[in-house]
Amino acid sequence: MGAVSSRRVAVAAVVALGLLVLVGWPLGAWDGVDREAARADLLAPGERHVGERYASRVDSAQVLAQRPGLSLDPEPGVAYLVVHGTLEARTDATDAVDRTTWVVSAGDLELTSADTVVLAVDESSVLQLQPRLETEVAWVWEIDEGDVVAGDPVRVSVVDRTAEESNLGRGTLWRLPRVGAVVDLVVS
Amino acid sequence: VRRLLVGAAAAALLVVAFAVHLTTPSTEESLAPFVVRSAPGEWAQGRAVAARVGDARVAATLTDGDWTGTTPGVWVVVTTDAEPLLEPTSVAASLWLGERRYDASDRAGTSTLDGLPLSPGLPSRGQLAFEVPVGALAGHADTARLWIGARPAPELDSVVEVPLDLTGLEPEPELVLATIERTTR
Numbered sequence: 001m002g003a004v005s006s007r008r009v010a011v012a013a014v015v016a017l018g019l020l021v022l023v024g025w026p027l028g029a030w031d032g033v034d035r036e037a038a039r040a041d042l043l044a045p046g047e048r049h050v051g052e053r054y055a056s057r058v059d060s061a062q063v064l065a066q067r068p069g070l071s072l073d074p075e076p077g078v079a080y081l082v083v084h085g086t087l088e089a090r091t092d093a094t095d096a097v098d099r100t101t102w103v104v105s106a107g108d109l110e111l112t113s114a115d116t117v118v119l120a121v122d123e124s125s126v127l128q129l130q131p132r133l134e135t136e137v138a139w140v141w142e143i144d145e146g147d148v149v150a151g152d153p154v155r156v157s158v159v160d161r162t163a164e165e166s167n168l169g170r171g172t173l174w175r176l177p178r179v180g181a182v183v184d185l186v187v188s
Numbered sequence: 189v190r191r192l193l194v195g196a197a198a199a200a201l202l203v204v205a206f207a208v209h210l211t212t213p214s215t216e217e218s219l220a221p222f223v224v225r226s227a228p229g230e231w232a233q234g235r236a237v238a239a240r241v242g243d244a245r246v247a248a249t250l251t252d253g254d255w256t257g258t259t260p261g262v263w264v265v266v267t268t269d270a271e272p273l274l275e276p277t278s279v280a281a282s283l284w285l286g287e288r289r290y291d292a293s294d295r296a297g298t299s300t301l302d303g304l305p306l307s308p309g310l311p312s313r314g315q316l317a318f319e320v321p322v323g324a325l326a327g328h329a330d331t332a333r334l335w336i337g338a339r340p341a342p343e344l345d346s347v348v349e350v351p352l353d354l355t356g357l358e359p360e361p362e363l364v365l366a367t368i369e370r371t372t373r
Contacts, residue, residue: 094282094291121258124295131288133261133321170215170343 040157040179048086049181051160053174054101055088055134058156058183061104063148068138069116069123079145081111083156083185084120087137089129097126098161098174102139106154106187111141148187156183219343221335226350231373234346236274236338238311238373241350242267246325247363250317252299261321262359263293266334266352268301269371271311278305280342282335283318283352285328289335293319299365302339314368329354 021029043049048057064080074080083102089095097117104111117126120136129135148154160180164173226232231240244266250257257263270279279302281292292302301314316334332354337347 092287093289122256127294128291130261130290130293130319130321132324133259133319135260165215170219 041181043181043183045183045185047183049158050090051158051180052163053090053095053098053161054129055086055090056102056158056181057086057134058083058102058158058185059085060188061154061156061185062188063143063150067116067142068140069118069125077145079143079147081106081141081143081148081154081187083139083154085137085139086134087117087126087129088134089131092131094131095129097129099139100177101159103157103159103179104141104154105157106148106152109143109147111143114139115142116140150187152187154185154187156185158182221337221342221344222346223335223349224346226348228350228352231269232348232350233273234337234342234348236272236277236342236345237279237336237348238271238273239279239336239348239350240269240373241334241336241352242269244352244354244357245360245363246354246357247360249362250296250365251362252296252365255296255299256362257293257295257317257319259319261319262325263363264318264320264325264332264354265363265365266316266318267313267366268316268334268336269311269313269373270301270306270336271373272306272308272338274308276305276307278302278339280335280337280339281316281318283320284333284335285320285324286331288324290318290320290324292316295319296365299368301368304368311371311373312368313366313371315365317365325354329357 046057046059048055061083064082065074067074067080068082083104099114099117100112118124118138119126120138126137157179158181159177161174162176164175166173224232224234228241231238244264247263247265250263264283281302283290296317297303300317302316306312330353332352334350334352335347337345
């Protein structure tokens with residue numbers, strides 16, 4: 001009786017394992033992880049990087065005394081690091097600009113969320129990105145005067161994220177941030 | 189025989205569970221607005237907004253006199269009459285080109301119809317401006333659709349849908365936005 005029961009348990013376990021394998025296979029359970037492919041690309045200025053949400057092109061960086069798009073005099077001791085390039089929504093609907101998509105490292109300074117992103121053409125704030133419309137933009141960070149000066153090297157990291165449908169709210173959540181590409185620039 | 193039946197029933201339930209999973213509507217589909225179809229030149233009434241769509245033009249540059257907007261694509265500008273039906277609100281408008289949705293541009297601010305709050309009983313005429321890639325317009329000019337609803341987004345609400353034929357429209361070098369004015373229904 002005991003032997004029969006054990007055999008049944010063993011058969012049930014094998015069947016359950018087989019079912020798990022069959023269900024897991026199409027869901028990607030046996031896919032390998034290619035760490036090399038997941039590594040951030042080192043791009044030259046002007047090279048395009050295509051992520052799931054945005055395509056980016058990082059062109060140049062400069063330090064300005066005046067904030068782009070504002071005619072007011074800046075506070076004393078303040079400067080603006082401006083990174084020029086393009087941004088394009090890869091989504092199928094008009095999207096907002098996530099100001100944490102480009103991150104700048106300059107020495108010990110780590111600039112994450114940009115203070116503003118403006119259109120290169122008229123320096124108005126970019127609030128919408130239209131699908132597949134590559135737009136010239138400038139990312140602006142307020143910094144202390146002297147923190148970054150002309151001639152300094154800076155590294156711009158382009159952060160990719162993966163779309164996930166929200167379970168609690170509605171719409172798309174952009175999760176799993178990781179650096180998809182880096183571009184080294186010299187500030188002019 | 190009984191075990192076979194139980195096994196078959198379990199397998200059938202698994203198949204049904206998979207089918208339910210595969211056919212469950214996405215959040216986007218669950219929240220999609222109810223579409224009220226209309227034709228150009230005709231008033232149509234949704235739950236919150238009534239609208240009538242007029243002519244469409246294409247331009248390389250848009251201006252309201254003070255602001256001038258260039259674009260790496262083209263502007264599609266649609267003359268539209270709209271009236272909120274329940275409470276003061278702004279309209280939300282989108283242009284569909286194929287499977288892509290282009291929301292009305294906010295770059296012209298209050299010079300376009302969607303940039304101003306409108307009041308019930310006071311229909312207004314103005315223009316909606318959409319910034320789209322040249323290729324997207326060329327590929328879907330004959331099947332474009334315009335959605336007009338109430339802000340912030342017409343989820344689980346209604347939208348007025350009007351087909352637009354944008355074929356053969358040559359981009360004008362510069363288009364001056366018309367002043368928003370009162371109209372009648």
